[in-house]
Amino acid sequence: MGIRKRLVGSYFVVISLTVLILEIFLIVSVRYYYFHNMERILMNQAELSASFFQQYFTDEDLEEQSDRLLKGFGYHSDAQVQIIHPSGRLLRDSAGFEPGMTMNQYADVQSAISGEPGTWRGKDPFTHEAVLSVSYPLEAHHLTVGAVRFVTSLNGTIATVNQIMILLIGVGLAVVAIVTTLGIFLSATITRSIRDLKQVADRMTEGDFRIHVQKRYRDELGSLGDTLNKMAVRIVKSEQLKNDFISSVSHELRTPLTSIKGWVITMKSNGSVDTDLFHEGLEIIESESDRLSRMVDELLDFSKLDSGRITLHFAPVNLTDLLNHIGRQLAPRALRQGVTLDMQADGGLPVIQADENRLKQVLINLIDNSLKFTDASGRITVHARTEPKQVVISVTDTGSGISKDQLANVLQKFYKGDPHAPGSGLGLAISDQIVKLHHGQLSITSSADSGTIVRICLPIGGE
Ligand SMILES: Nc1ncnc2c1ncn2[C@@H]1O[C@H](COP(=O)(O)OP(=O)(O)OP(=O)(O)O)[C@@H](O)[C@H]1O
Ligand SMILES: [Mg+2]
Known part of the structure; x- marks a missing residue:
């Protein structure tokens, strides 16, 4: 079934492409929304902490006050907080890491030490989980005296994003499946009509004109079926006329022929003695022959007229x-x-x-x-x-x-x-x-x- 395959195939391609484009757009948006949001929250906290430092701790030594600072910074946040020396050395860590570790390898730390806030996303070298970190420079008298770093695990966010992604993909697949199934049914309505038409047309080519197309829908195929039905009716009618005509013409031809034959027989046996009879016979044969040729002329005439092969001489x-x-x-x-x-x-x-x-x-x-x-x-x-x-x-x-x-x-x-x-x-x-x-x-x-x-x-x- 060529048409059916083509119809369903095109439904499938169109809906799959649409769903795919929509899904990609949605997934990208969701990921962006979640990660960006997370980053913004951390950045806000870092910024707040830095301005807190700038207000109250500019004249103090960072290393000495790091304990108090850590408490202040971590007060409103679930994230891991670190305080870092301008050299990149870790001064304090809310998760209890040993001070003294170098943090220079992290992009956000490098950026903060050089005076600009920075973010980093990657794997935590110890826990191996995906993390997001934000570092903010701590400034005193227009000098960067250290940095504060907020680190948070991305596991929860990734899980949420993945759940949403799975949901979206599931819905997308369901939509594709539903539309394709609908397409199969829809194309079946078309192909069924076509199949009916073909079956009837096949029967007609075999000479069966009593058959009729069942009209399923009032569409183009329905009206094609009507046309086929009308054609069959006309063919049956003209067939009937043709048969009637042949029988009537043979009858018509036979009457004069019988009469001619009869008179010829009569003339053969009696004509030599009865001249009146002979002449009457000849006259009847003449008029019957005229009748025959008139009929033949009429038939020829009509076939010419009917096929438009006649030209009038005006x-x-x-x-x-x-x-x-x-x-x-x-x-x-x-x-x-x-x-x-x-x-x-x-x-x-x-x-x-x-x-x-x-x-x-x-x-x-x-x-x-x-x-x-x-x-x-x-x-x-x-x-x-x-x-x-x-x-x-x-x-x-x-x-x-x-x-x-x-x-x-x-x-x-x-x-x-x-x-x-x-x-x-x-x-x-x-x-x-x-x-x-x-x-x-x-x-x-x-x-x-x-x-x-x-x-x-x-x-x-x-x-
Ligand atoms: N003037 C008329 N009065 C009554 N019936 C008529 C008249 N003219 C035609 N008809 C009817 O119409 C039919 C068709 O006429 P038509 O002239 O086509 O054929 P026909 O006279 O039967 O045969 P043909 O003309 O070929 O010898 C006739 O058979 C007759 O029944
Ligand atoms: Mg007539």
Whole structure:
């Protein structure tokens, strides 16, 4: 799981770095605070002692008064107090060390003897414990006559600092652990969605489109799942349409073929004696072949339109002429069916830019539908009129009408109200495409029993 590792890894790195930087800062601050504090307390005591000496003992001999001084200096302090001769020799020690020891090796003592307060941190040579010492010069008449030294063990402080350090490190590790665990859970929510999506996509590549993604969260992955679901629904639908189409087309092709075959057989056996029968047969074979090639043309046409491989040849079209022409062409069929076909073109229709043949195809498709679905003594009105910026051609019939749920589908390719009715179900889909290529709009108003109105709006002023 690449993403999961990457997510958890980056959580871990970010939080570890943050905690590490914070810890270092805190530990350094705590150490500084404790040691500095300690040093300040000792320094205050030393300073106090030195000023006490300066006030009351300037005229006395340091060595002689060292006992009294030691008592005075050590009165308010738990620290070990030492009094040191300017030569570096130890005069008195509150811890009971032998006087006479040289103290010159300590940096704080050196500094105090030369007149400046000094501090030192290190190991006590006798007890081997960590100590802090502060030395302060004792002055009389502007001369350094010795030094006072306060020494304290750092063991307690170090232990406290260590405890705090352990606590801080513990808390830091806990934070890293908690955040990493949270990261694992958080990334699991993401990777789980991705895994679901992948599983479903895998099933889909195997051809199973009935499967659905379970939406876990309303996030980008959730909407990706929705998209996948929608895609599957569409694929299933188009698969269904394709199957329906194949069965309906094979059916459609078989009808004329059966009729042709039947007539050929009849003509073979009887044609030589009955010339009328022979001619009737030939005529039927001719019209059935026409029907077949019309169907094949329609299919080819549609596949071209659908894949956008068709280009329109725009030229000025006179709509009045076009309507009259179509009216004349379809009049015999309307007469045969007992339907009144009325072509009305308003005066002053503009000449529009369009592909005349395609436009004719659309109108014939629409009138063909009306003729198919209108009973004898019905009426079909084709009316062209001008509106601001567009020409509207409407085909109105008094036929069976289209029910509401069918209306939503009639523009789809291969859709037929009655799957067993003749036709490929492509007529309206092709017409809609052609009108769209003219930058126009095709709309249908209908309800069962009240007849149908199909409107084509075409923009005036060209392509
Ligand atoms: N004027 C109409 N009156 C009633 N129903 C209609 C009308 N026009 C279309 N329909 C319905 O819409 C469906 C689709 O029409 P379309 O023209 O796309 O296909 P078709 O006429 O069935 O087949 P084709 O046009 O390819 O021969 C029809 O099957 C029919 O149910
Ligand atoms: Mg049709």
